[in-house]
Amino acid sequence: MAPSFRPPEDMCHLRSLLRHRENVIRMTVKHMQHLQKSLDQMHLHLHHVMSDITGVTGLRILRAIVAGERAPRTFAQYRDYRMPSSADTIAKALEGDDRAEHVFTLTPSLALSDFTQQHIAACAQEIERVLGTLDSQVDPAEHPFPPPTTTHRHPQRNEPAFDLRTHLYRITGVDLTQVPGLQAPTIHIILAEVGLNRHKWPPDKHCAAWLGLCPDNQMSGGKVLSTGSRRVHNRASRALRMAAQSLRTSPSSLGAFYRRMRSTLGPAKATTATAHQLAQILSHMLQEKTPYRAHGAEEYRHQDHERQLRQVRQQAKHVGCALVPQPTNEYARSRRDNGEECQNIPDDGRRDRARRAPYVRCSAFSIPRPGSETDAPLVALSPCVSVVPSAHDYVTGEASGLCRTAIP
Numbered sequence: 001m002a003p004s005f006r007p008p009e010d011m012c013h014l015r016s017l018l019r020h021r022e023n024v025i026r027m028t029v030k031h032m033q034h035l036q037k038s039l040d041q042m043h044l045h046l047h048h049v050m051s052d053i054t055g056v057t058g059l060r061i062l063r064a065i066v067a068g069e070r071a072p073r074t075f076a077q078y079r080d081y082r083m084p085s086s087a088d089t090i091a092k093a094l095e096g097d098d099r100a101e102h103v104f105t106l107t108p109s110l111a112l113s114d115f116t117q118q119h120i121a122a123c124a125q126e127i128e129r130v131l132g133t134l135d136s137q138v139d140p141a142e143h144p145f146p147p148p149t150t151t152h153r154h155p156q157r158n159e160p161a162f163d164l165r166t167h168l169y170r171i172t173g174v175d176l177t178q179v180p181g182l183q184a185p186t187i188h189i190i191l192a193e194v195g196l197n198r199h200k201w202p203p204d205k206h207c208a209a210w211l212g213l214c215p216d217n218q219m220s221g222g223k224v225l226s227t228g229s230r231r232v233h234n235r236a237s238r239a240l241r242m243a244a245q246s247l248r249t250s251p252s253s254l255g256a257f258y259r260r261m262r263s264t265l266g267p268a269k270a271t272t273a274t275a276h277q278l279a280q281i282l283s284h285m286l287q288e289k290t291p292y293r294a295h296g297a298e299e300y301r302h303q304d305h306e307r308q309l310r311q312v313r314q315q316a317k318h319v320g321c322a323l324v325p326q327p328t329n330e331y332a333r334s335r336r337d338n339g340e341e342c343q344n345i346p347d348d349g350r351r352d353r354a355r356r357a358p359y360v361r362c363s364a365f366s367i368p369r370p371g372s373e374t375d376a377p378l379v380a381l382s383p384c385v386s387v388v389p390s391a392h393d394y395v396t397g398e399a400s401g402l403c404r405t406a407i408p
Contacts, residue, residue, distance in 0.1 A: 018127070028113060028117065034109035034112075035106065037105075041105075045093045046093065049085040049090050062106070066106060066110055073091050076094075140166055140169060149178060160185070164185065165184040168191070172286060178292040179254075180250050186239045186242070204283040207279060211234055211240065211275075215229060216229055240275040251296065252295065253299060257273075261274065
């Protein structure tokens with residue numbers, strides 16, 4: 001039986017604190033639901049006039065109710081100046097029924113919510129102390145890290161109140177928050193679960209397999225029965241998947257990769273594939289101590305286009321053909337305007353009919369047929385499209401996969 005993975009002792013201490021803090025936050029959510037239940041029974045529609053009943057204004061009103069206040073106009077005076085709802089709207093929403101049993105159930109829920117918030121703050125202090133005991137890989141004073149990728153100046157809800165990003169940079173030696181989709185709390189969870197010792201998994205693929213982010217081929221008798229990813233209950237894997245889902249609208253190369261995978265594989269498999277990419281990037285940065293080099297979506301699309309061209313050339317070579325690029329209509333039209341010779345451009349009617357066809361337009365590539373008595377060339381459309389004869393200006397190829405292509 002293979003031994004289970006266990007991080008070093010200092011990381012185990014940090015992992016236990018993080019897991020306990022996550023459980024306390026879940027208990028806080030339960031107490032907030034109890035608060036909402038009590039308010040509904042009292043017909044106090046506090047959630048209609050504010051987005052968070054445990055915010056500044058909400059807690060003022062809740063504490064006033066527990067203290068014995070019942071006047072709606074008095075509740076409206078606790079309104080924070082940043083609230084969009086007016087004082088009259090708040091007073092009208094708080095005209096309810098102050099039954100004693102409902103106030104009794106509201107009181108312990110508010111007390112338990114305050115206690116859990118205090119315990120979360122105590123956990124953050126202990127986590128900061130443990131992070132301070134870890135060995136430093138770099139001195140932030142001598143080697144300052146790049147500016148943050150987010151515009152948040154203060155910790156968000158349920159985030160630690162201390163400077164977590166500086167601690168992570170000091171103990172890892174690289175700024176992992178420069179990777180799109182990854183912020184300090186996410187990286188904190190991943191490092192606590194996986195650790196800093198990358199020698200446990202010499203290749204990055206081993207770590208991805210442990211996280212359940214790669215195909216788990218089930219074979220019997222030399223036949224593949226299933227290729228789905230392995231189901232794991234891993235906090236690091238869950239954090240990577242959540243980070244991957246946040247890249248849906250990102251202008252980075254990882255965002256372009258997620259959108260391309262989503263269009264072909266669907267949301268679930270695209271999330272797993274992008275999380276796999278994030279795991280490989282983190283593993284490489286931690287092992288080589290190299291900063292992240294950002295790539296834009298346009299550069300990724302160019303690389304993907306070059307990859308498709310290489311596949312088309314390989315397919316053409318496999319069938320014994322030579323691939324010759326042909327200019328598109330726009331390029332040919334520009335050459336004609338400049339007085340250069342170019343191939344005939346079809347009339348606008350035929351071009352409009354082709355554009356109305358439910359096909360995808362792309363650059364054309366003609367493949368001369370070796371030893372042919374006619375001049376009719378063969379045309380390679382895309383890596384998944386069969387080679388067909390070109391008998392007219394517009395060539396339609398029938399794809400073997402999910403796409404069909406019309407090429408001028």
